[in-house]
Amino acid sequence: MAFAEDAENGATLVTVQGAHTIDFAIAVLGPWADLNALATTQYPEVQVGDLAKPQARTIPDHLLVQARGAANVAISIEVAGGRPPEAVPFRIEVTGEDGDLVPEGGAMRGFQSGKLTLSLRGELQHVDAGEVAAMSTEAANVAAMYAALRTDIVSETSTTPDFDHAAHLAKLIHDVLSSARTGLRKKAEGWPA
Amino acid sequence: MAKALGVGIIGASAERGWAKLAHVPAIQQVAGLEVAAVASGSQAKADAAAKAFGVKSGYADGKDLIHDPSVDIVTIAVKVPDHRELVLAALGAGKHIYCEWPLGRNLAETEELARAAQFARFTWPSVCRRASTLCFCGRASWSQKLLSVARLALAFFLRRSPLARRWKQPWPSRKTRRMVRPL
Numbered sequence: 001m002a003f004a005e006d007a008e009n010g011a012t013l014v015t016v017q018g019a020h021t022i023d024f025a026i027a028v029l030g031p032w033a034d035l036n037a038l039a040t041t042q043y044p045e046v047q048v049g050d051l052a053k054p055q056a057r058t059i060p061d062h063l064l065v066q067a068r069g070a071a072n073v074a075i076s077i078e079v080a081g082g083r084p085p086e087a088v089p090f091r092i093e094v095t096g097e098d099g100d101l102v103p104e105g106g107a108m109r110g111f112q113s114g115k116l117t118l119s120l121r122g123e124l125q126h127v128d129a130g131e132v133a134a135m136s137t138e139a140a141n142v143a144a145m146y147a148a149l150r151t152d153i154v155s156e157t158s159t160t161p162d163f164d165h166a167a168h169l170a171k172l173i174h175d176v177l178s179s180a181r182t183g184l185r186k187k188a189e190g191w192p193a
Numbered sequence: 194m195a196k197a198l199g200v201g202i203i204g205a206s207a208e209r210g211w212a213k214l215a216h217v218p219a220i221q222q223v224a225g226l227e228v229a230a231v232a233s234g235s236q237a238k239a240d241a242a243a244k245a246f247g248v249k250s251g252y253a254d255g256k257d258l259i260h261d262p263s264v265d266i267v268t269i270a271v272k273v274p275d276h277r278e279l280v281l282a283a284l285g286a287g288k289h290i291y292c293e294w295p296l297g298r299n300l301a302e303t304e305e306l307a308r309a310a311q312f313a314r315f316t317w318p319s320v321c322r323r324a325s326t327l328c329f330c331g332r333a334s335w336s337q338k339l340l341s342v343a344r345l346a347l348a349f350f351l352r353r354s355p356l357a358r359r360w361k362q363p364w365p366s367r368k369t370r371r372m373v374r375p376l
Contacts, residue, residue, distance in 0.1 A: 003272060010273040010298030019295065113215070135222055138211075143219035145291065149266065150198060150225050153289060163303075163310035166296040170303035 017110040035067040039180035168192040199229025201264035203255035204271035207245035232258040284313040
């Protein structure tokens with residue numbers, strides 16, 4: 001997709017798949033204290049558009065992030081682009097003193113456009129997805145979002161992520177790119193809580 | 194149940210795309226919501242999308258959709274560089290917004306839109322009880338339930354770890370822990 005090959009458009013591997021992945025890690029494990037990042041281009045020439053014309057890639061297609069969470073927890077994240085659509089696994093391993101907790105999934109557009117499963121100590125857990133359980137892989141998470149938004153509107157609650165959260169996540173991604181550029185470690189400032 | 198909330202999708206195509214694949218079936222299957230209008234790049238495309246999805250109104254211009262009185266929630270599913278103008282128009286009209294991530298092209302634009310949302314919330318409190326429900330497809334773009342189960346399970350089995358002691362969330366109650374135990 002030619003559109004995603006131009007950083008000016010705001011939708012690249014780092015800002016889309018990278019941001020969703022980091023946001024997931026923060027949602028599950030809590031806020032980060034600091035990070036450093038390595039963003040590289042592993043496939044320097046790509047074929048894009050209907051004519052599959054070869055062109056030089058100008059955006060990073062691979063992201064590594066090391067972060068420190070609450071209480072010195074070490075977090076390591078890899079987001080790899082340039083993979084065939086059928087080989088896009090998503091896996092997070094959380095290692096605790098009593099065992100591993102593993103959310104797993106993966107979809108062509110990124111894990112956020114697919115369904116996830118959850119394993120605890122190697123055993124698949126049953127998770128009741130409620131009203132979105134029967135929906136298609138692509139529609140399920142979007143439907144969960146709409147259901148939450150509907151409930152927020154009707155019940156005057158505030159559970160859906162708002163624009164302030166978007167700004168905090170954008171700041172973190174800004175710092176990821178800055179760290180990748182300079183090699184310097186970035187401390188949390190204005191990142192999602 | 195009260196009247197369904199109308200969702201207007203900007204960036205809906207009858208032929209392909211994320212709106213067709215995800216937004217339309219999601220809205221159609223979530224109780225209390227209905228697709229009220231669609232907007233696409235031209236009137237012909239908008240009419241084709243309206244017909245394909247069984248919707249009354251198709252607009253060539255997203256701003257006309259935003260001002261359609263049957264639209265309560267504006268879904269913005271177009272390319273990122275086009276988000277800003279539509280988000281500002283929808284905020285100005287006091288509508289709820291579901292905007293695909295990324296919200297803006299860069300940090301400055303995202304912060305500008307967040308400030309605009311705060312301003313809308315402040316300016317239109319009577320119109321915008323809704324203002325707290327501005328959202329984007331980021332954090333919640335996976336099953337909320339799976340997330341909450343994951344959190345509870347983590348809080349439970351990491352209960353003696355330093356992480357748990359520094360856990361920012363309120364500690365699960367005894368009742369909640371019982372719910373988690375079968376994991």
